[in-house]
Amino acid sequence: MPEGHSVHRITRQFERNFVGHIVHASSPQGRFAAGAAEIDGRRMLQARAVGKQMFLEFEGDVWLRVHLGMYGAWDFAGDILMDATIASANGRIGQTNQRGTFIDSPNPDAVVLDAPVFDRAGENSLTSIGAPRKARLRMSESEKDGGALDVFPPEPVGQVRVRLLTDTVSADLRGPTACEVLDPAQVEQVVAKLGPDPLLDDGPEAEEQFTRVVRKKPTPVGLLLMDQNVVAGIGNVYRAELLFRARQNPHTPGRLVPEEHVRHLWRDWAKLLAIGVETGQMMTMDGLSTDEWRAAMANRADRHWVYKREGLPCRVCGTNIVLEEMGARKLYWCPYCQA
Incomplete structure (x- = not known):
């Protein structure tokens, strides 16, 4: 199950790529057709993460709540603008010069790496630093770079509960425990129950x-x-x-x-x-x-x-x-x- 850090990272992806944009929503699998219709054509105003749950706000006091649960994941595709923190892959971004980006780890011993280190199991294979790229990116407990993208938007793969789409980026949600449209009062009720x-x-x-x-x-x-x-x-x-x-x-x-x-x-x-x-x-x-x-x-x-x-x-x-x-x-x- 994705833990809190993963959900905060996914939220940052939405902040960078979706907030401020008109979003088209659909449910390729059909299970979220009514909810997608409520969101479709609205501008995304903010993205929030609280623990393992994320909340996307749209114009008109409409919110999308998502809990990935054991099997949920978001797939991003298109000209993805990587959040600087996410793109660092192994620590805080230090300074960039002609030799590249120096990555200063959060280690208190001040370890300094002159290049990202990639996890052998693909837990974090992100390589782009702040620049747009036309690619696929899966974000859940294990983040995987799916490589180059030939056609945008890509054809939905598997059981996509909801697709969120702008002119340049798509986000496909599969396998969540919860995916529902809420009003502001309902959002506050959910958040109030969380530690x-x-x-x-x-x-x-x-x-x-x-x-x-x-x-x-x-x-x-x-x-x-x-x-x-x-x-x-x-x-x-x-x-x-x-x-x-x-x-x-x-x-x-x-x-x-x-x-x-x-x-x-x-x-x-x-x-x-x-x-x-x-x-x-x-x-x-x-x-x-x-x-x-x-x-x-x-x-x-x-x-x-x-x-x-x-x-x-x-x-x-x-x-x-x-x-x-x-x-x-x-x-x-x-x-x-x-x-």
């Missing part, structure tokens, strides 16, 4: 809300982090990594988690979410050298502490990482470091 998102709520009030809610719950903290009503955007990968980084047992009831641990989880989530939006990859390792950073950007196995490492020795203590089920999702943790 804070540190990219939107970076003040002390959001931290206090998260801390207060967690510390009054008898529910295991490993479940609370996945509850979008408690905190928005955290999925299976970030849950495992945040808990390990805090050396927190996932089974501890929220009300028994020390307050300093709860606050650490919130601040660490804000940090990791920002890195994820900047790089497109869920980098959760700190203190890496330049070579280690490159290796981690190229291979997911090198950028996580516990996720997908069941049966392998903990990177800190050597105890085998445990895999179990919690909340119908896989949980990875170290029974020694997080005892």
Whole structure:
């Protein structure tokens, strides 16, 4: 399931390519024909992401809400204007000169890369820096560059729930859990039920809300982090990594988690979410050298502490990482470091 960083990145694509433009909407698969008709011909006014949900506003107080769920993805095609942050592929863009773009990673050790590093599994294969290109681009949990585009708009591929189209760019949505047209009051009702998102709520009030809610719950903290009503955007990968980084047992009831641990989880989530939006990859390792950073950007196995490492020795203590089920999702943790 796409986690919060992916949805924020997709929203930035809409901000760059659709906001301010008249949008034509259709439902090639037919399941969203009525909703598409409500949107068709309206100008997109803004794009918002809150946790794992995104909201596109159109003229006339009309909103499109999308939750990608387990299988949803957006395919962009056409003269795609890449958001500078998205296009950086591996970190914040530094400066551009005749030799190209220098990429300064969010690593506190100030690793500087003179070229993007591409993930072997295609988690982030974006290469364009801020310039339009006629191409295909899939955006979900794994972002993949589909290469050059010969005809625009391209023929819909597969079960496209909704196609949004301007004169230069198309966006095709497949497999979402939710796709619906709402009015402003309905949007606010949905957002009001969600927990804070540190990219939107970076003040002390959001931290206090998260801390207060967690510390009054008898529910295991490993479940609370996945509850979008408690905190928005955290999925299976970030849950495992945040808990390990805090050396927190996932089974501890929220009300028994020390307050300093709860606050650490919130601040660490804000940090990791920002890195994820900047790089497109869920980098959760700190203190890496330049070579280690490159290796981690190229291979997911090198950028996580516990996720997908069941049966392998903990990177800190050597105890085998445990895999179990919690909340119908896989949980990875170290029974020694997080005892």
